[in-house]
Amino acid sequence: MAGFMAGGTGPASTADIPEIAGLLARAFDDDPELRAFVDGQERQKRLRSYLQAEACLTLDTGGVIDLYRDTDGQAVGAAVWEAPSARGMLLQTVRYGPAMLAAVGLRGLLNWLTYRSDFKRFQPARPHWHLVRLATDASARGQGIATALLRDRLDMIDQAGGIVHLEASGPSSARLYERFGFAAVGEFTLPPDTVIVAMTRPAHQHAITARHP
Template sequence: MILVTPAAPAHADEVAHVLAEAFEDDPVLAGVVGGPAGPARRTRLLHLFGALVRSGPLRAGTVDVARREGDDRVLGAAVWQAPGAAPGLVGHLGQLPRLLRVDGPAGLLRAASVQRVLDAHRPRRPHWYLQEIGVRASARGLGVGGALVAARLAAVDGQDAPAFLESSTPRNRRLYRRHGFVETAPVRGLPGAAPTGMWRAPRSERATPPG
């Protein structure tokens, strides 16, 4: 059985490792950290996700981790941004030294450029935002990603709030559609990547199945 719980500060390093492994080949983040896939890129991603996890989302309780019942090992993690949270890099300025280890000032400028494009495509209506979600390679196919999404969306539905994300692959979009997301439009302006925006309306605005 897969259990999903809010991450504790002690999970920060493990969550960063899980996400760095999961996103090594992601085209959006390749434009941030630079360089070919391999150990150097994964190290840069580790610094990037270490900064992300230790900033606003972890303090706000919006980082979720998935584990097997009776096992403390983190199999997957999801980083969400709540409505009204500081956008973009603003919420991560306290982690500036760690961000600079991604690829120095040049990497920080690339990250800011990518973030500006993503922010420009986000809906103006306040919403929950799935920033990142990743699963260990050894745990893929076990339903970990679906469990992470479902757990947070249950809370989102409890608030009758909408949610938004970007997805880079058809496989992931199929998963998100099963959880009520619909495709909006491609995100244009990113080097080497064109993820698709996906929106999930509040529970009260979604069509009620007949019966």
């Protein structure tokens, strides 16, 4: 993944962040997990602001964002990966915190404070990668883009013996990740009735090609 090829994956840079935020905001417009934290008036605008700040924070703390570009060079898929070293980087969190807070508002902040411990309690104790977002543009779904984004990055993580964790928005989403060796380690519910499945993929998995049903 040294760079982009036509119809392939590659790592994003800070210059790509506005495009990434737009792609993610469209893809997650109806996402039940994000609705618990970003909802109400001008939601799409605030969602884009939140996801842009989140992307900036990810890159600034050593994480990576992988993009899938189609043959015309348009970004049609993205995966946001928080690095194991990201935790505890207070200065970077403070830098982007105001933008994220403005986007979620008081209600979203209260929900985050209420459910933050649920997200944390199922995460591995050891340093690990965190798959924060995985999205495909509506115009390109069904083409294996999410599979390509997962396969390529997991290959690299496996070579370093890394652990990966994520939160899937419900059982149907969890089934995709099960094909890549993720296993459910717990679940919790966000308002109003969204089941979040916490999933972890252990280190040193060698056969990472998705198993097709």
